[in-house]
Amino acid sequence: MNITKEQIDPLNAVLKVELSREDYQGKVDTILKDYRKNANIPGFRKGQVPMGLIKKQYGKAVLVDEVNKLLQDNLNTYLTEEKLDVLGNPLPKQQDNFNWDADELAFEFELGLAPDFEVSLTPKKGIPHFKIIADKKMIDDQVDRIRKQYGKLVAQSEVGPDNEVTGTFENEAAEINHKTTLELSKLKSKKALSALKGKKSGDTVTLKTKGLFKEDFLLPGMLGIPREKAEGLDIEVNFTIEESNLREPAELNQELFDKLFGPDKVHSEKEMRDKIKEDSEAQFQQQSDQKLLNDVTEKLIENTKFDLPTEFLKKWMQNTGEKVLTEEEAKDEFERSEKGLRYQLIEGKLIKEHGLELQFEELRDYAKNFIRSQMAQYGQTDPKEEDLDGIAARVLSNQDEVKRLSEQLMSQKLLDLYKEKANLKTKEVTYDNFVKEVYG
Template identity: 65%
Template sequence: MNITKKEIDSLNAVLTVEIKKEDYQDKVASVLNNYRKNANIPGFRKGHVPLGMVKKQYGKAVLVEEVNKLLQDNLHKFLTEEKLDVLGNPLPKNDTDINWDADDFSFEFDLGLSPQFDVDVKKKAVTHYKIVADDKMLDNQVKTIRKQYGKLIAKKQVEKGDEITGTFTSEEKDIDKSTTITTEDIKGKKQLSALMGAKVGDVISLKTKGLFNDDHDNQKFLGVEHDDAHGLDIEVSFKIEEINTREMAELNQELFDKLFGEGVVTSEKELKEKIKEDAEKQFEQQSDQKLLNDVVESLIENTKFELPKEFLERWIAVSGEKELTEAEAKAEYERSEKGLRYQLIEGKLRSENNLQVSFDELKAYSKEMIKGQMAQFGQTNPSEEELDTIAARILSNQEEVKRINEQLLTNKMLQFFKENAKLKTKEVTYDKFIKEAYE
């Protein structure tokens, strides 16, 4: 057997695999002899069927199967030994022209080669948001806590700041939703005016256009689907079943202990510091995700290289469960091109900077994850033996291993970007972050 590679250009090559009769004849003969021993053909005892008859009936199929096995095994071996960095899989070039009645065969395969390129993570600065909890947010959080732990007092009619429990109905949109709203949820002045002074048992007609502070509240309070929630403009009936106001809880030691445990927080100042600390930890996760997304987009945009587009479109057309038309394959390539580019960029960064995950790291991460889950159920001090046993069970599940591995790889890439990319830190409030980052 002989395999040769001919480069068409820097991104495309053709492999030619020459298979001679001596490469496959012993294996084909062995398989046919086994067929002969086990064949059940009327008129012949088992194991005494003439070899010529077996060859006539099964010879071509066995030949094709064994040559293809030989072909695939040696293709894989060649690509590995030659360290060829290919995209997709080799595509047969002349499979319809093979004469299976011949003794020797020549197969050709198109290869798509991975491009050569450099990655510069410092080429363009990316904003790294530091989200802070401002005084307004802290005051609102304290107010929310005081309301949440406050005393509920029943009322006879609606006033500003009250909670109203009732049922929204509409035949037009098949709405029948029991819910609790506050007057602060209402945006529309006319709708708010209609509710003011209303009593238990009253049925109020309300226009949904501009009713709530956000159209997504139509899902929450009216129970409509997401697509209906945006721009909903109908009339609904709201039957008032209960009116309450909340007497806000006092900021005292009893409340602080209820929130954080005995003696952890002892004053309003410490309460706000604790809220600020917890909030900014959560904000960091959002900031990190935004940073990761932005660095990825920047690398895709600023790392220039060509791809074997025609080869990849052909490969996409035949690699799925269902073969795609040329137009479908082109469309799928357009959708997946950015993802493929980043796979190549990420692969290069991982290889050059040793950003891989070891089994010990997988195990350690699993144990920390287990400890966190056990702590939620009051088991704060599990033994190493317990952790090892549960971790072993988790790591025997390939899907779990894949999920944890991907999470650790993402964490490593994020840390690498934080330490090596060109970043400009910008301190913002949460509201400003949402506005700048997503609007």
């Protein structure tokens, strides 16, 4: 066998493979002999079928199969030994009237080569790195929610402006019959508030659904209907009152602190507020990190310029999927995939240049830490090391889990790299302003 490479341009090459009969004939003959031993053909005893008949019936198929295996194995070896960085797989060139009976077989394969390029993590304009803080208003609101959540309900003889009213919504035509509890502070409609004020258990009031709540997403849950049915709903519903209660906020005392944070972890309102701020900002960090990953990814794609073997990739996409695509379909598929492909190449270069390749020990430790955090949520705060090893081994025996954890760990390693090396500009914002800036 002889393999040679013809360089067409920096991104395209052709591999020429020449096979002689000696390269494959021995394997073909061995397989045909096995076929002969086991062939059941009417008119012949098992194992006594003439070899000429076996060759006529199976010879060409066995030859093609063995040559293809030989080509695949040797092409992979050649690409590895020559350290060729290819995109996709070698694509066989069409050869009309190919003669499989010739003593010498010649094949050609098109290659799409990965481009050579440089990646810079220091663009002139700094990439925003959001530091999300929990401001006083957010902490005040959280304290109010906690006091309300752990407060006690005091029965009221009639509905007051700050009451929680339990009752049933009904509209027979709209198939609504749902018991719920209304927090009057969440009502937007002044007419609804006026209609409910002063009512007692057993009274029924008629309310309009349109504009009933300050936040529209509350309507489907309150009425017990699907979200899509609640969109734009503008009908009247009857609400029959069963009871009205006033929630007295819980006192900020040691009993509440222990209930929230564990015994003797927090001892004052100030410590409680500091703890809320710390926990909130730790949660915000995940959102800030994801935003940073997305922004750096976009900047790298935008600023890292290189050409791709576009025509080869279109042809490869056209011919190697589950079904053969038309030229137009392949063009559309390439356009959809191009951005992701460019980032894969950029990411691969960063991983190689900065030594970020995953090691099994790293993945195992990452899996164990993930398992440890999951167990802690269920009260198992001090698992044995051998138990963690056993669970991690079972998790890592699942290829889907390996892929998921590998992607998470690589994202973390890239994030750490960006924080250390990239040109970042820290931007301190409240959570509300972060949401406005990121999501509009």
